[in-house]
Amino acid sequence: MKKYYFLYIIFTVVLSAQAQKNIKALKVTYLRSTNDKIFEKQDPIFLFTSDKVSLVTTENITLNKASFPIEETFIDFELKTISLLAQFKNRSSILNVDTSALAKQKFTITDQTKKILGYNCKKATTSINSNSIELWYTTDLQLKGAPTALGQELGLVLEMVRNGNTKTTASKIEVLKKVPALLNLPTQSPKKVDQLTYKDLLWKSRFVTIPVFEKEIINFVDAPKSNDSILKFANGTVILKKVKFPEIKNGSDIFIDLTEQSNGDAYDRTGTIFLIPTDQSISFLDGLQQGVKSLPIYENGNGKKYQGVVRTENYAPLLELMRFFTPFGVKHFNNLELKNKVWQDSAFYRQEISQLLPALSNKEVWIGANIGNYDQGGHKISLNVTIHPGYSREENNSWLLPIFNTNNVMEMAGQDYATMFNSEKGLEVNFEIPEGLTNVQLSYITTGHGGWGNGDEFVPKKNTILVDEKEVFSFTPWRTDCGSYRLSNPASGNFNNGLSSSDLSRSNWCPGTITNPILIDLGNLSAGKHSMRIKIPQGASEGTSFSSWNVSGILIGKKG
Structure with missing residues (x-):
């Protein structure tokens, strides 16, 4: 019996092996x-x-x-x-x-x-x-x-x-x-x-790309020419386009990317990408079309009048999407050779703006760009917004409110510099929190300017934020990594001590970089009216040289 069982096992194994060989x-x-x-x-x-x-x-x-x-x-x-x-x-x-x-x-x-x-x-x-x-x-x-x-x-x-x-x-x-x-x-x-x-x-099919600007020139000319899609203001230093955004699902990641090249201007300049809110009866678009005098005036007792910088009952300031700084003459001045220096072809900036979803989703909005310069060649930029499906991130903010922006985007059309911080009052704005809002934060961008030895560009200054006259946050914005971007700055001046101007530390910016927003928790803000004040010990003027601070703030939060 054992003999037959043994033969059966051998026969089964052979059949199994044969079956495996015949697998198709x-x-x-x-x-x-x-x-x-x-x-x-x-x-x-x-x-x-x-x-x-x-x-x-x-x-x-x-x-x-x-x-x-x-x-x-x-x-x-x-x-x-x-x-x-x-x-x-x-x-x-x-x-x-x-x-x-x-x-x-x-x-x-x-x-x-x-x-x-x-x-x-x-x-x-x-x-x-x-x-x-x-x-x-x-x-x-x-x-x-x-x-x-x-x-x-x-x-x-x-x-x-x-x-x-x-x-x-x-x-x-x-x-x-x-x-x-x-x-x-x-x-x-x-x-x-x-x-x-x-x-x-x-790769590109995995996300949505919304082109905004393609190799557009931002320069200073007497009579800038608009066309059917791109509007130009402030002697050509502001460009504007209406952009339609699709519905953006909660949890999505939203990015903005910008490519910049010098088209003739050799200097480091303040740049901004912004959205014009139109939810109030007056908007920044009125200022662009009708002049800065059509914008609400802010006064703090220092004797000056600042146009369109704070939210009022009938006006919403610019909503800043990105603060960037051009390097010294990238591309146009790459012929200024230095040994062992291979200059970059362009400056590339990329930043996440997912927190701003409520301002974009399923909306048609005005997107603008400004680079303050007085050069006929100016700068050349390309701008895209990309929307990426989310994975495990929590839901996006469902509410936002731009409340101040002191960047004088219309400088070349008469908008004054933000010198209001030379007064103890600084910048003050009133705002209202709706019912059912949680986790209120301030998205805050700040950069100091005044480009001489004692100017605030090169002197650290403490920024203090007060809500309802109680300090909620303070810090000293400062960048010490500017030398990392030397290869984007071919036209940067060189000093006797072996440093380049683009190496120098600055008040929260470097030539060729983005200034990131800081998220500041505002605590348990009750529904109703509140005030916010920004204090900065702005330095004194010296002759015709003066300091200023470009600050912008957006309140964000979740409903329910």
Whole structure:
């Protein structure tokens, strides 16, 4: 009896081995985990493989439930190619065929073994972009494949481990009776593109890009010319465009990016990107179109009148999206050579503005840019806003209120510098908090100006914020990293002590940088009317030289 049982076992093993040799295709399901915790609500990876071709896709793609863009990977074992196929929301598609990637993959085969889903697996290792990768593969099933393009020819990869803690592991293996049709590339030929173009188009399809300005000139001329889309004011130093934003989902990330080049101006200048609120009967647009005298006046007892700087019952000041500073003559003055200095082609600025979602979502608004300069060549800028789907971030703010902005955007049309801080009163504004508002904060941008030895540009000064005459925050804005941006400043002056002007520390700005807003918690503000005061010990004037402070403030919070 034992003899017959033994023969039965041998016969079964032979049949099993023979069956494995005759496998035409497999479907392998993979799940991802980190620190041995399986990701919740994940879209499982599917591998379909035959002796000639494998396909890496996902469950949602096969069920037509995937979000665009959709990307699949085809490996042709006979041609030794990796084909990346991407499909976009508009149903167009692109294809990149790489004939060398498989051959470039190098692995170290180790003696380590283990079983996964009952199959004997060997371990291979490699390193990708400083990440250690372990691949556990089996040859028991005769077919090859992997959950990514990596290791496709090792055997059937049943587990991939990155940096020891992130795993992609086979959870199920299914033997298919025939080679599925989806292992063939689509019959409708997608557009073939090179690898860099493929990556670029795929990447850009993952978010929304809203172009605002494209190589627009901001300069000083007697008669600036507007056109159908771009309006120019203040002798050409202010440009304006109406922009339509889509509905932006809560949790989204919003970024603004700006590229600047000198078009003739050699100096570091104050720049700002702003939105014009139009929720009141008077807006900054009235000032641009009718002159600064049409804007409400702020007085604090120092004898001067400041136009359009604080919120009133019928006026909303500019909502600042970005404060930036041009470097000394980048691009236009790159011919000023210094040994071992390779100047940048342009200054690039990129900043998150997600907290300003309520001012943008599903709105058509005026977006403007200003660079204060008196140069006929001026500056050239390009500006985009990008909107990215959120992942795990909390919901965006649902309420905001711009309450002050002292940046004299219309300097070249007569708007005065912000010298009001030479008075004890400084800058004061009244505002109202609605019912049901929580977590009220002030988004505060501040930069000091006065470009001589004793000017506030080069002297640290304490900023104090008071709400209802109680101090809520104080700090001394100062930047000591300006020398980091030397290669953006070809026209910067050089001193006898070995420093460049662009190296010098400044009051919260450097030539070629952004000044980030500071978020200041205002505590438990009750619904109703409140006041805010900004105090800065502004330095005294010397002859025709004077100091000023450009400050802007936006209240943000959540309703409910």
